[in-house]
Amino acid sequence: xxxxxxILYYIKGLAELDAYVNTVTxxxxxxxxxxxxxxxxxxxxxxxxxSFTNGQTLTFDIQIGCL
Numbered sequence: 001x002x003x004x005x006x007i008l009y010y011i012k013g014l015a016e017l018d019a020y021v022n023t024v025t026x027x028x029x030x031x032x033x034x035x036x037x038x039x040x041x042x043x044x045x046x047x048x049x050x051s052f053t054n055g056q057t058l059t060f061d062i063q064i065g066c067l
Contacts, residue, residue, distance in 0.1 A: 003058050004047060011064065015043040021066075029065060042067050 008026065015024045023042035025032065032044055044065040053059050 004050065004060075007060060007062070008045065008047060011045050011062070015045075018043075029063065032065075040067060 012024050012026075015021050020041055021043050022039040024045070025038060025042060026045045026047075029044065029046055032038075044067065046063040046065075048061040048063060050058050050060045
């Protein structure tokens with residue numbers, strides 16, 4: 001499994017453990033809930049980019065919205 005998928009599943013798992021969260025979504029924030037089908041409260045995850053810092057360490061830019 002690649003690191004993108006691992007970090008996404010980890011954050012998703014943490015969000016699903018919260019009793020107040022009904023929905024966990026991912027993707028860009030401007031495309032969030034276009035069809036009004038999500039049940040609030042929700043957690044939205046956007047992993048914008050990733051880069052190598054020294055050839056071995058990955059740095060992710062992650063946005064998490066709790067709505």
